[in-house]
Amino acid sequence: MFTAETAHRLLLGQGNWVTLLEIALRATVLFALIICSMRMLGRRVASQYTLFELSVVVTLAGAVGVPLQATERGLLPPVFIMMAVIVLQYAMAKWSVRSPGFETVISGAVSTIIHHGELQLDELKRAALSRERLFAMLRLRQVQHLGQLKKVYLEPSGDLSIVYAESPRPGLSILPKIDSRLREAVAVATEVSCGSCGHTEPDTQQQRNTCINCGDTEWIPAARELDD
Structure with missing residues (x-):
């Protein structure tokens, strides 16, 4: 029978609503670390994507990977991570249009x-x-x-x-x-x-x-x- 406890486990796993804020912060920090890592690895790593796009792909892959294999993990945290990454990506894209120098910082210069x-x-x-x-x-x-x-x-x-x-x-x-x-x-x-x-x-x-x-x-x- 589908109960409130079942819904909580399905959406949040063993966490609570407060952990969503921590998850959003972790996603932002990890996203920034991935971009920095890709910059240090060099442009050969990003032959098909820009460093920014590749960082988005890696972050999304990491977000959905664990809940697919661990039944004790809820679905809402990775959804929240994906939403945070999409919002972050949209905000950074808008900022890049307004400030070409910011695009250079994120993706590198010619x-x-x-x-x-x-x-x-x-x-x-x-x-x-x-x-x-x-x-x-x-x-x-x-x-x-x-x-x-x-x-x-x-x-x-x-x-x-x-x-x-x-x-x-x-x-x-x-x-x-x-x-x-x-x-x-x-x-x-x-x-x-x-x-x-x-x-x-x-x-x-x-x-x-x-x-x-x-x-x-x-x-x-x-x-x-x-x-x-």
Whole structure:
């Protein structure tokens, strides 16, 4: 028989109405902690969602997971959590529209990781994005060397926005090292590139000195675009 005690157990489990305020506070604190954690993990984590959207998904998943498996837990607390997250999300979205700086704090800012064919190593380090991972993403865009690129932006979602150079020049090859024959085929005899940042100079005695851009001493033949 459905009684008041049964209704209380169904809605609140072993808690009471006062615990709803504590639950709302916990949801807000955990939501903020998740956003901070996602920011620290880097933008590669959020390749399909923005950090804010991913935080909402994780929070909602955590809210509904326990009541689905524990019969002693009521349904009202996770519903209350979901309502709190939705209200919080709506309020933060409205705030983001009014204050672009707030959106930057939540999701992160756009960063320039390649400028005129040269890697911005500090930005890569700040974004926790390795050169190998970046080169793989560029190869999927049919890029063969950095001289083809004017600027590459790393979006808050982890995607790349590419501005191609109007007049491509030789640059650091991003072809896999296992394909040595292809790398030799695209090598340019008159210019060399810094193996670290991609800074390219004429092939003189300069390659024996340190790179003026990053201070590295490894120089490799610059690459041209492979003809079709």
